Amino acid sequence: MRIAELDTPSLLIDYSIMERNIKNMQNQATAWGVDLRPHAKTHKMPYVAGLQLEAGAKGITVAKTGEAEVMAAWGIPDIFIANEVVGTRKLGRIRELCEQGARISFGVDSLVAIDQIGLVFTPEVPARILIEVETGENRSGVVHQADFIKLLEAINRSKVIQFEGVFSHEGHSYKAENHEDCLRLFSDAQRLTVDYAKLARSLGFSCPTVSVGSTPSLLIAAIHGVPLEKGITEIRPGTYVFMDVGQGNAIGTYDTCAATVLATIISKPTATRVIADAGAKALTMQSRSGGICSTVGKGVVRLSPSTRFVVESVYDEHTIFNDGRFHDMVEIGDTVRIIPNHICPVVNLYDEVCLVQGDEVIRRVPILCRGKIQ
Secondary structure (H helix, E strand, O other): OEHHHOOOOEEEEEHHHHHHHHHHHHHHHHHHOOEEOOEOOOOOOHHHHHHHHHOOOOOEEEOOHHHHHHHHHOOOOEEEEEEEOOOHHHHHHHHHHHHOOOEEEEEEOOHHHHHHHHHHOOOOOOEEEEEEEOOOOOOOOEOOHHHHHHHHHHHHHOOOEEEEEEEOOOHHHHHOOOHHHHHHHHHHHHHHHHHHHHHHHHOOOOOOEEEEOOHHHHHHHHHOOOOOOOOOOEEOOOHHHOOOHHHHHHHOOOOOOOEEEEEEEEEOOOOOEEEEOOOHHHHOOOOOOOOOOOOOOOEEEEEEOOEEEEOOEEOOOOEEEEOHHHHHHOOOOOEEEEEEOOHHHHHOOOOEEEEEEOOEEEEEEEOOOOOOOO
């Protein structure tokens, strides 16, 4: 089947670019001497997770228990839920996955979660946990060493918890002013995470996993040949597999962008305005303000390597361009491929992706973790 035969909007993934992205990040992890555990919240597909594992990934990361259930059902053996899991119902679902043979670990940052774990897990089926460390994003994670020590003390008293290490996410690197600033933020985040691991070990705990990483910080570290801090054992990038406008802006090229939304030009009501059929329900309303990943508009169309046009705005079902040159280059009925600003929420809008090579659709892949937010 040819791309021209697809209905629109459709989410396309260039297989060759995706394959290259997977290989390059795996090679970089190997060069750094760390494990790669890709975050599947970007692609939400066991098929793509399988490609990452075949390339050498240690396991995968997910954001939610529901995603872990889907991945485990498809035979993904080693899954880390990089999020705080709170509530005996969710914890019970994780225990069931473990009883079925999956290796599931998950994040905690509170004594409440530790107490709930004690109500659900057993010495025969222990909870494998990592403590999250907050490193500057101002999101979840332990902020004070005193709280970290209290968590370790509670873990030490428990007979149903297996402590596996610490993790962090330097998501604030997306808003770094430049590459130098990004590398500084990344280095600070790594050092803080390693310091918490050292603290755990000083108190008699084994801390085998020290996990960090976001796509822009890792890509920029690789571009500049910067090694990871000593003591890091694992990285968890996600967006690198498909990339998007924000990530492309961070590294200075869209050549690694595997994902595009195929849209049809449906109206040219003025001499400058062009309307396509991929609105907010196909592209999202997301944009990034400030920093190396900042974006303008709601997406980018490349008609050639040197010619690109910005999606000015979107309504629910309409893409709006306001550019006389673009107006004159396209006709009603033509299709264009839009690189999304932020690919992760875009994937969650579709039932499937179409893997493409050249002008051919080579495979349709269901997005099985779509909507698995519980």
